[in-house]
Amino acid sequence: xxxxxxxxxxRRVMAMIEDLARHTDEVGRLTRLYLSPSHRAAxxxxxxxxxEAGLSAHIDALGSVVGRLEGTHPDAPALLIGSHIDTxxxxxxxxxxxxxxxxIVVVGALKAAGITPACPIxxxxxxxxxxxxxxxxxSTSHALAGQFDPAWLDGMDADGTSLRDxxxxxxxxxxxxxxxxxxPARYRGYLEVHIEQGPQLEAADLPVxxxxxxxxxxxxxxxxxxxxxxxxxxxxxxxxxxxxxxxEMIGIVERASSTRTDTxxxxxxxxxxxxxxNVIPARVDFTLDARSPDDAVRRALVQDIVxxxxxxxxxxxxxxxxxxxxxxxxxxxxxxxAEHLEEAVRNAGIAxxxxxxxxxxxxxxxxxxxxxxxxxxxxxxGISHNPAExxxxxxxxxxxxxxxxxxxRIVA
Ligand SMILES: [Zn+2]
Numbered sequence: 001x002x003x004x005x006x007x008x009x010x011r012r013v014m015a016m017i018e019d020l021a022r023h024t025d026e027v028g029r030l031t032r033l034y035l036s037p038s039h040r041a042a043x044x045x046x047x048x049x050x051x052e053a054g055l056s057a058h059i060d061a062l063g064s065v066v067g068r069l070e071g072t073h074p075d076a077p078a079l080l081i082g083s084h085i086d087t088x089x090x091x092x093x094x095x096x097x098x099x100x101x102x103x104i105v106v107v108g109a110l111k112a113a114g115i116t117p118a119c120p121i122x123x124x125x126x127x128x129x130x131x132x133x134x135x136x137x138x139s140t141s142h143a144l145a146g147q148f149d150p151a152w153l154d155g156m157d158a159d160g161t162s163l164r165d166x167x168x169x170x171x172x173x174x175x176x177x178x179x180x181x182x183x184p185a186r187y188r189g190y191l192e193v194h195i196e197q198g199p200q201l202e203a204a205d206l207p208v209x210x211x212x213x214x215x216x217x218x219x220x221x222x223x224x225x226x227x228x229x230x231x232x233x234x235x236x237x238x239x240x241x242x243x244x245x246x247x248e249m250i251g252i253v254e255r256a257s258s259t260r261t262d263t264x265x266x267x268x269x270x271x272x273x274x275x276x277x278n279v280i281p282a283r284v285d286f287t288l289d290a291r292s293p294d295d296a297v298r299r300a301l302v303q304d305i306v307x308x309x310x311x312x313x314x315x316x317x318x319x320x321x322x323x324x325x326x327x328x329x330x331x332x333x334x335x336x337x338a339e340h341l342e343e344a345v346r347n348a349g350i351a352x353x354x355x356x357x358x359x360x361x362x363x364x365x366x367x368x369x370x371x372x373x374x375x376x377x378x379x380x381x382g383i384s385h386n387p388a389e390x391x392x393x394x395x396x397x398x399x400x401x402x403x404x405x406x407x408x409r410i411v412a
Pocket of ligand 1: 084096129361
C-alpha cells in the first residue's frame with residue numbers, strides 16, 4: 001500500500017499535471033490549442049513551476065516556455081529536456097504535459113539535492129506539437145532547430161485567424177522567431193519523456209521503455225474507378241464494383257503490414273460514390289497511412305501494396321491510381337543517449353524494453369538540432385488523444401527517477 005509520503009516525485013508530477021489540466025478552451029473537456037487563451041494560461045503556470053523549481057525562465061517568441069539551470073561550466077553544451085503543453089480537442093491530460101512536468105520535477109530534484117550540473121540544463125514546453133489549429137508541422141520545436149518555415153505564419157485556423165495574428169494576440173513576436181534557432185554545438189542532447197500512446201508496455205508489464213526510433217510515414221490518396229449499375233440487374237460476373245475492389249485492397253494493406261516487423265498501415269478514409277443501397281459502387285477514394293522505424297522497409301511495404309493493388313484492379317477491371325502526398329523519414333534515436341536511459345532503467349530494477357514510436361513527437365524536430373532520445377511511460381489500455389488517457393502515480397515516480405538518474409549521468 002502506498003502512503004501520502006511515498007513516491008514524492010510521482011506525486012509532484014501528478015499534482016502539476018492536475019494543475020495544468022485546469023487550463024482549457026472548452027468547459028467540461030480539455031482542449032488547449034496552440035496560442036489560445038488557455039495555452040497562454042498553461043504557459044504562465046508552467047513558467048511559475050519552472051521558477052519555483054529554481055530555473056530562470058521565460059516565454060519565447062513562439063510561446064514556448066524555456067527554463068534554464070546554469071551549470072558549473074556555463075559554456076559546456078547544454079542538455080535539453082522537453083515536450084509540449086498544447087493538446088488535441090477533447091484530450092487527455094498526460095500527452096505532452098507529462099514530459100514537461102517531469103523535466104521540471106527532475107531539475108527541481110537536482111537543485112533540492114544541492115547538485116549543480118557540469119553543463120546547463122534547459123527545460124522546454126513546446127506549444128505546437130499536435131498541429132491541430134494551424135497547418136503547421138512541429139513549428140515550435142522546428143524553430144529551435146532552425147527549421148521554422150516563415151510561410152507557416154500565414155497559415156489560417158478554422159476561424160480565419162492567421163498564426164501571425166494569433167501569435168501577436170498571445171504576446172509572442174513574429175520578428176523574434178529566427179533568433180530562436182540554437183547553435184547545434186551548444187547542445188549535447190535532447191530528452192523527451194512521453195506516454196506511450198500504445199499498448200506494448202502494458203502488455204509487457206513494464207512501467208517505462210526506451211524509444212528506438214520514431215516511425216517514418218508515407219501518406220497517399222488512392223482512387224479506384226469501376227462502373228455503377230443496378231444492384232438488382234447486373235450479374236455478379238459482369239460487375240466492376242469499385243468498393244469490392246477496395247475491400248480486397250484493404251486486405252492487401254493489412255496483410256502486407258502484418259507480415260513485416262514493426263510496420264503498421266491503415267486505410268482510415270474510404271468515400272464511396274454514388275453511395276446508395278441499390279447502386280453498384282462506381283468510385284472509391286481511400287487513404288493510406290504506412291509507418292515503419294526503417295525507411296527502406298516502409299518504402300518496400302508501400303511498393304508491395306501498390307503492386308498488389310494494381311494486380312487486383314486488373315483482375316477486377318477497375319482502374320487504380322495512387323498519389324503519395326506526404327513522406328516523412330524515420331528518426332532514429334541517439335544510441336549514446338538511449339544507453340544512458342537504458343542504464344537508468346536497469347538501475348531502477350526494470351527490464352529495458354526498446355520500442356519504436358508510432359506517433360510523431362517534438363523529438364523528430366529536435367533530432368535536427370542535436371542527439372535526441374525518448375523514454376515512454378505506460379498508459380492505461382494504450383489509450384491517448386482521449387479524456388480516458390491515464391497513468392499511475394507509481395509509473396510517474398518510476399519515470400521521474402529514471403529521468404533523474406539518466407540526466408545525472410549525462411550532465412556529470
Ligand atoms: Zn504528444
